[in-house]
Amino acid sequence: MTNQTIANAERELYLTLLALAQQQPSAYEWLKHLPTWLGDIKDKSRYAHAPAYQAAVARLPELTVNSVDLGSDTLKIEANLSDSQRKQTTALLKQLMPWRKGPFQIGGQIGDDESGIKIDTEWHSDWKWQRVAPHLSALKNRRILDVGGGSGYHGWRMAGAGADTVIIVDPSCLFYHQFMAIRHFVGVADNYRTHYIPVPLEALPEHSQLFDTVFSMGVLYHRQSPFEHLQQLKGQLIKGGELVLETLVIDGDANTVLVPHERYAQMNNVYFLPSVEALIGWLKKVGFREVRCVDVDVTTTEEQRATEWMTYQSLADFLDPNNHSKTIEGYPAPKRATLIAKK
Numbered sequence: 001m002t003n004q005t006i007a008n009a010e011r012e013l014y015l016t017l018l019a020l021a022q023q024q025p026s027a028y029e030w031l032k033h034l035p036t037w038l039g040d041i042k043d044k045s046r047y048a049h050a051p052a053y054q055a056a057v058a059r060l061p062e063l064t065v066n067s068v069d070l071g072s073d074t075l076k077i078e079a080n081l082s083d084s085q086r087k088q089t090t091a092l093l094k095q096l097m098p099w100r101k102g103p104f105q106i107g108g109q110i111g112d113d114e115s116g117i118k119i120d121t122e123w124h125s126d127w128k129w130q131r132v133a134p135h136l137s138a139l140k141n142r143r144i145l146d147v148g149g150g151s152g153y154h155g156w157r158m159a160g161a162g163a164d165t166v167i168i169v170d171p172s173c174l175f176y177h178q179f180m181a182i183r184h185f186v187g188v189a190d191n192y193r194t195h196y197i198p199v200p201l202e203a204l205p206e207h208s209q210l211f212d213t214v215f216s217m218g219v220l221y222h223r224q225s226p227f228e229h230l231q232q233l234k235g236q237l238i239k240g241g242e243l244v245l246e247t248l249v250i251d252g253d254a255n256t257v258l259v260p261h262e263r264y265a266q267m268n269n270v271y272f273l274p275s276v277e278a279l280i281g282w283l284k285k286v287g288f289r290e291v292r293c294v295d296v297d298v299t300t301t302e303e304q305r306a307t308e309w310m311t312y313q314s315l316a317d318f319l320d321p322n323n324h325s326k327t328i329e330g331y332p333a334p335k336r337a338t339l340i341a342k343k
Helices: 004-021 027-040 050-058 083-094 125-135 153-160 173-186 226-236 276-285
Strands: 064-069 075-080 104-106 117-119 143-147 165-169 194-197 211-217 237-249 289-298 323-327 335-342
Touching: 004 027, 004 050, 004 165, 004 173, 004 194, 027 194, 050 083, 050 173, 064 173, 075 153, 075 173, 083 117, 125 153, 125 237, 125 289, 125 335, 143 153, 153 165, 153 173, 153 194, 153 211, 173 194, 211 226, 226 237, 226 276, 237 276, 276 289, 276 335
Parallel strands: 075 104, 143 165, 143 211, 165 194, 211 237
Antiparallel strands: 064 075, 104 117, 237 335, 289 335
16 A cells, blocks of 8 residues: 555655755765665664554545634544544544654634544643743744654644754654654645655764754653764754753752663663753753753652553653652652753
8 A cells, every 4th residue: 555645744754854955965865874774764674563554544534624824722633534443543543552642633713622533642742832932042943853742742833833843853764654644634834845754863964964952852761872863963053053852850950860770760761861951961061051040840740641542551650659859760750851952
């Protein structure tokens, strides 16, 4: 079965990079790698579930989409949806579970939260966006890189804020196909401004200097070398570009950094949790300037929780049942800070 949604998205990504390369020659290096990047994510020897995910996207019904709202907290696709289409679409989207970043609504009328298919994701990603968005430089007409963008929720919000081009990078085969499922319904409503390359940041050519704004939200603590991650982020920015960094932090002074033993909140890939002051020092050390912390927020079990669309364990299961200020391992419970800096 030809997957027209994915084929169209990949063609538009190629054309976007080609146009960008005519302005910035470093983008030709991206074009050179693009066939491999897009081929690897469909390789069932690498990703056993890839054929099933592709088939789910390919079987999504064609709907009459009346409008798409990329600016609301729930990304809403207003469309006519028959009962049979509702059942078919729900079943196919549930083959792409767990859905972690959102929320999304497909079908029904904009302004009517009771109609349509509501994908109630594990994370209230809209809450994070509400905290971050007021502090950003205007995104209108900007080229944006969203590192670790998951299903693409925040990328769509960036497009809704007027970005010229948004490129999401994330190596997850599942998240790539979740993005393509939403892409199927969004269609040309965003004029193909939002794209997805299924690779980690470190796979990108270094020092591309292609983007006005680079987002890294919820990634730094998963990196064994945080300074390399910060350098890689810096290399993607134009001179004077803006970095938006959101990550787990702990309380403390400029010398405070937590290195968890084995697991943190049941995650085995958490390596460094700095204090805000330490993180400011790290950013300055790699050459960022005008570094400022714009938000610190404790993650609650209302913001991250199990739902019908993500039925596995979530934050409530990772906290001390008798003291939610601690993780189950006894560390401080998740607290996230957002910092903004200039290159």
